[in-house]
Amino acid sequence: xxxxxxxWQWWYDAHAxxxxxxxxxxxxxxxxxxxxxxxxxxxxWRSRARPEASDLPLLFAxxxxxSLDLIKSQQRRTNREQNALNGGPTVWxxxxxxxxxxxxxxxxxxxxxxxLDQREALVLRIWGGLTFxxxxxxxxxxxxxxxxxxxxxxxxxxxxxxxxxxxxx
Amino acid sequence: MTPPDxxxxxxxxxxxxAAIERLSAQLAGMRPIEPGSSMWSQIAxxxxxxxxxxxxxxxxxxxxxxxxxxxxxxxxxxxxxxAFLLAGTTPVGxxxxxxxxxxxxxxxxxxxxxxxxxxxEAIGWIDEGIRxxxxxxxxxxxxxxxxxxxxxxxxNAEVRVPREDVILLPVALR
Numbered sequence: 001x002x003x004x005x006x007x008w009q010w011w012y013d014a015h016a017x018x019x020x021x022x023x024x025x026x027x028x029x030x031x032x033x034x035x036x037x038x039x040x041x042x043x044x045w046r047s048r049a050r051p052e053a054s055d056l057p058l059l060f061a062x063x064x065x066x067s068l069d070l071i072k073s074q075q076r077r078t079n080r081e082q083n084a085l086n087g088g089p090t091v092w093x094x095x096x097x098x099x100x101x102x103x104x105x106x107x108x109x110x111x112x113x114x115x116l117d118q119r120e121a122l123v124l125r126i127w128g129g130l131t132f133x134x135x136x137x138x139x140x141x142x143x144x145x146x147x148x149x150x151x152x153x154x155x156x157x158x159x160x161x162x163x164x165x166x167x168x169x
Numbered sequence: 170m171t172p173p174d175x176x177x178x179x180x181x182x183x184x185x186x187a188a189i190e191r192l193s194a195q196l197a198g199m200r201p202i203e204p205g206s207s208m209w210s211q212i213a214x215x216x217x218x219x220x221x222x223x224x225x226x227x228x229x230x231x232x233x234x235x236x237x238x239x240x241x242x243x244x245x246x247x248x249x250x251x252a253f254l255l256a257g258t259t260p261v262g263x264x265x266x267x268x269x270x271x272x273x274x275x276x277x278x279x280x281x282x283x284x285x286x287x288x289x290e291a292i293g294w295i296d297e298g299i300r301x302x303x304x305x306x307x308x309x310x311x312x313x314x315x316x317x318x319x320x321x322x323x324x325n326a327e328v329r330v331p332r333e334d335v336i337l338l339p340v341a342l343r
Contacts, residue, residue, distance in 0.1 A: 008216055009292075012209065020208075021201035034208040042215045094200040095301050104199060126196050154189050161192070 008045050015056070016041075018127050019063050021092060025119050026067040028112075033067070040066035057138040060128060064138070110160035118153035121146045203297060206312065206333040213331030288318040299340055309338040 016037065023033035023040075040063030047062075048055055092108045095101035111119055124135045132150070136143040297310040312335050319328040 006216075008212070012212065016208070017201040017203050020204045030205075034204050037204065038208050038211045038215070041212055045216060091202060091301075094202055096299060098301075101301055107196065107199065126193060127199070127201050151189075154193055155185075157196075158185075158189055158192050 007050070008041075011045075011051065011059075012041065015059065018129065019060065021127050022060060022120075022123050023063050023067045024092060025116065025123055026071055032070055036067040036070050037063055039069075040064070057130065057134045060124060060130070060138045061140075106161055107157075110157050113160065114153050114156060118149045118156070121149040122153040122157075125150050206335045209314075209333050210331060217329060217331060286320045286322070288320065290316045290318060292316060307340045309340055311336040311338065 019037045019041070020030075020033055023036040024030070027033040027036055041059070043066065044051070044055075044059045044062040048058070051059070091101075091104070093104040095104050111122065114122070120139065121135060124130045124138060125132070128135075130138065132143050132147045135141075135146045135150075139146060291313065293312075293314045295312040295314070297312065299307050300310050301307050312333055314331070314333050317330040317332055319330065321327070
């Protein structure tokens with residue numbers, strides 16, 4: 001195996017999954033979310049030929065913009081969502097066992113019931129791995145605001161998820 | 170009426186905080202699913218065709234780029250020829266080399282070239298482990314990433330196409 005990969009591939013390998021999860025906050029259908037990540041990633045890479053780690057919020061912001069743009073094509077989205085509903089539950093996280101799969105579905109359902117701004121803060125902090133400062137930069141918001149949303153989201157999740165699941169690891 | 174027990178409130182708040190921290194740690198342990206191979210291929214194709222920095226040896230002239238230049242040159246030559254014909258004049262001076270040059274280049278247009286040689290350069294194998302996808306059967310997912318190098322017979326042009334093969338191996342449940 002050779003290790004000579006273009007720079008963008010390192011970024012892709014490191015962030016693609018979390019970007020996809022982030023895009024799915026607006027685009028629950030996987031194909032739509034992948035489209036948004038693709039557009040956002042390419043746009044980001046063209047604007048930053050030599051990105052640094054501190055540019056990560058811009059990458060998330062590019063995917064966010066691409067997701068919102070995609071939502072505008074309302075009819076296409078409606079059709080795809082209808083197809084997804086007919087095709088069964090949407091999987092957001094890997095699950096190696098049936099118990100893990102039940103847990104991920106419960107988490108997905110609970111997160112989907114949160115307001116969008118809280119969901120965004122939660123996903124960017126936990127799975128995006130961003131600091132509150134970076135989240136504030138991504139969303140163009142105050143840092144205390146996003147920190148508050150994150151804490152509120154976690155408190156709500158705690159009550160939404162089955163108590164028995166909290167200690168399941 | 171008894172005054173509120175401040176110590177009790179503090180203990181409740183502390184317990185709540187600990188439970189929230191446990192929950193956030195558990196959530197952080199969940200792995201977001203990887204995107205499909207088509208997304209990687211699309212990004213690779215987009216960056217390969219339009220960015221000069223996408224590949225390390227991008228200074229080489231690719232066949233796609235040659236084809237695009239030929240298309241513009243041919244279009245320009247046709248437009249110029251039409252302009253001269255409609256004006257009832259013959260091309261003189263600087264215009265003649267343009268027509269001659271386009272003719273020479275069009276001899277090696279991509280459509281007329283010999284079939285290219287194809288080579289594959291493997292750039293990585295990724296074993297993503299066993300997945301429960303939307304189907305009930307667990308599968309082991311292995312990805313193989315390669316760059317296809319299509320080299321023209323004359324050796325002057327090369328097209329590189331990224332490709333990702335996803336191999337799904339069914340795993341028996343016991």
